[in-house]
Amino acid sequence: MRILFVKRLYQPIGGSESLTYHLATGLVSRGHDVRVACMWPPQQDRSYRVDRFHPSEFDGYRVFRDKGVEVVQVRPRGGILGAAADWTALLDLMRMDVLEPYARDRDVIHNVCRESIESAIEVAQRVGAASVLTPIPHPGQFHGGDTPADIRNYSAADAICALTDWERRWYAREGLDITRVVTTGLGSTSYPTAPGAGAEFRRRHRIPPEAPLVLFIGRKERYKGYIQLLDATELVWREFPEARFVFIGVQGWYSTFVDDFARYRDERILDLGSASSDSKRAALEACDVFAMPSIHESFGIVFLEAWSFEKPVIAGDIPTSHEIVTHGVDGLCVQQRGDRVAAAILTLLRDPALRTRMGKAGRLKAQRYSWESTLDRTEATYRIAVEHKRGEALERATA
Numbered sequence: 001m002r003i004l005f006v007k008r009l010y011q012p013i014g015g016s017e018s019l020t021y022h023l024a025t026g027l028v029s030r031g032h033d034v035r036v037a038c039m040w041p042p043q044q045d046r047s048y049r050v051d052r053f054h055p056s057e058f059d060g061y062r063v064f065r066d067k068g069v070e071v072v073q074v075r076p077r078g079g080i081l082g083a084a085a086d087w088t089a090l091l092d093l094m095r096m097d098v099l100e101p102y103a104r105d106r107d108v109i110h111n112v113c114r115e116s117i118e119s120a121i122e123v124a125q126r127v128g129a130a131s132v133l134t135p136i137p138h139p140g141q142f143h144g145g146d147t148p149a150d151i152r153n154y155s156a157a158d159a160i161c162a163l164t165d166w167e168r169r170w171y172a173r174e175g176l177d178i179t180r181v182v183t184t185g186l187g188s189t190s191y192p193t194a195p196g197a198g199a200e201f202r203r204r205h206r207i208p209p210e211a212p213l214v215l216f217i218g219r220k221e222r223y224k225g226y227i228q229l230l231d232a233t234e235l236v237w238r239e240f241p242e243a244r245f246v247f248i249g250v251q252g253w254y255s256t257f258v259d260d261f262a263r264y265r266d267e268r269i270l271d272l273g274s275a276s277s278d279s280k281r282a283a284l285e286a287c288d289v290f291a292m293p294s295i296h297e298s299f300g301i302v303f304l305e306a307w308s309f310e311k312p313v314i315a316g317d318i319p320t321s322h323e324i325v326t327h328g329v330d331g332l333c334v335q336q337r338g339d340r341v342a343a344a345i346l347t348l349l350r351d352p353a354l355r356t357r358m359g360k361a362g363r364l365k366a367q368r369y370s371w372e373s374t375l376d377r378t379e380a381t382y383r384i385a386v387e388h389k390r391g392e393a394l395e396r397a398t399a
Contacts, residue, residue, distance in 0.1 A: 001382055002033040004106040004129075006094070008115035010038040010071055011048035013277055014250075015219070015301065016113035016136055019186060023110075026375045028068035035106070037099050040073035061098050074098050094119040103127045108382050110134070114145050114153075121156050128393075130385035134161040134184075138296035139170065141223060151175070158392075159385035161378060163299040166319045180388060182381040187371030188304040193278070198285030205246070205270055207286070212243040212349050215287035215311075217280060217302050218294070219249050225293035225316060227260050231338025233269065236345050243349070246270045246287070248280060284309045288355060289348050292316075295336045300324055303331070304369055307362030312355050314344045330362035 005020055012021045024034045040062060050073070055064035061074040076093035094116040103109060103123045110132040111120035117133070124131035135154060137145030151174050154160060160176070161184040162168040172178045199209070207213060214236070218224045226247060236243050245268065247261075261271050275283070284290065290306035291314040303313045303324055313331035315321035325331040332347065334340045348355050 001107045001386075002105055003027060003035070003108045003110060003382070004103050005034070005036045005038075006099070006109060006111045006116050006120040006123075007036065007038045007113065009041065010036045010073075013048070013280070015298075016134075018301065019134070020112045022187065022371055023375070023378060024069045025067045026371055027378070030375065030379075034068070035070045035072065035102060037072045037074060037094070037102055040075045060095065072098070072102055092116045092118045096123065099123050100126060103129065108132055108385060110382075112136070114150070117153055121153060128389075130158040130382070130389040131156070132159050132161065132381060132385045133157040134163070136163065136298040137167065137170070138223070138298065141296045144296065146174075157385075158388040159381045161381050164320050164323050166323050167298065180384055182377055182384065184377040184381060185374050186299050186301050186304070186369060187374045188301075188308055188366045188369050193281045193285050197278070197282040201279070201282040201286040205272075207244050207246075207270075208242065210242070212240050212289075213287045214243060214245050214289045214291055214345055215248070215283055215306075216246070216291055217248045217283070217305075218292050220247070220251055223294055223296040225291075225295065225336050225341070228293060228336050228338045228341050229291055230260055230264050230269070232342035232345060233264065233266070235339065235342035236349070237268070239346060240349055242268075244268050244270065246272065246283060248272050248275045248283060250274045280305075281309075284311060287311060289314065289345060291341065291345065293334055293336050293341050293344075294318070294321070297321055303362075304366045307359070307366040310356070310359030310363045312348050312358035313362065314341065314348075326361075326365075330358050330365055
């Protein structure tokens with residue numbers, strides 16, 4: 001099939017970004033013709049250097065190939081202000097004059113994470129392609145994808161990819177045709193580090209070999225629980241004064257304006273900001289506990305990555321996390337409160353044998369989540385979408 005992904009950012013790290021990257025490159029490996037239309041980032045991302053692909057630049061957009069995927073990076077409408085507005089994902093500023101020519105020869109237009117979703121649906125209708133959505137909703141959260149306008153967009157699609165069965169049931173409760181919603185899931189993206197990478201990570205950041213290390217990886221948004229993890233530090237230090245807390249992830253909308261780390265000026269807290277894939281894997285190898293007690297999560301692929309290094313995880317006490325994390329078996333699901341997060345950390349730090357059991361159980365579970373099965377289900381979703389589009393066209397022709 002000829003597929004066009006529409007996404008704000010396209011790169012191999014991040015949540016929905018990593019999902020799109022693995023789908024696109026995986027589909028190419030299966031013989032599909034894949035193209036991606038995304039935003040031209042206002043700044044060079046050190047974790048995904050586009051200059052090494054020698055892009056061809058045009059009027060307001062550039063084109064390059066990465067692992068067989070044709071990537072079209074478009075400057076949003078409105079210049080610098082438009083780029084800032086587009087970054088919030090609250091406005092759709094995709095340039096239709098660039099998007100439509102790259103959509104005309106496509107069979108499927110696949111939008112991920114509701115970014116430029118109106119443009120994706122409109123261009124699919126213009127060119128007669130099937131539209132597929134991976135909305136990744138966070139019901140109850142601001143801009144969480146659960147408004148009446150969002151539901152209308154989902155209903156306009158020919159098929160929808162859900163990441164969990166809970167999400168699929170949520171679409172059914174919202175009145176969508178469940179026969180066109182497929183639980184595609186995610187695959188584990190982590191692979192082994194170089195020998196000694198974990199020890200080197202500790203040396204580089206001056207973390208003693210014997211010091212307990214609690215790791216957070218994620219965008220620094222309030223809902224992710226990094227603030228409650230900061231609040232937990234004092235309680236943990238009462239029993240484990242040498243414990244280190246490492247935070248990896250880009251700034252979110254909230255943390256761009258509010259620096260919660262300013263309240264915790266302590267050498268035992270390390271805010272590393274963005275990091276390469278290798279650095280993240282080294283941190284996962286080095287840590288004793290991975291903690292991301294989020295209250296809004298579509299899947300939580302980072303839990304799979306932590307499990308691939310046999311680390312126990314701490315997740316939020318929410319339905320989607322319970323679908324992935326089995327409380328007491330491969331991790332702990334807790335309320336997003338500083339004292340509850342601290343209690344979970346202490347439970348794990350006090351009991352090395354428990355950490356080992358949970359980590360090994362998590363590794364076994366992570367092995368069940370493969371990109372190959374995700375690609376199988378994604379291809380099935382495309383077939384459903386194309387068939388539905390043909391059926392609609394036939395109805396119009398015979399009306």
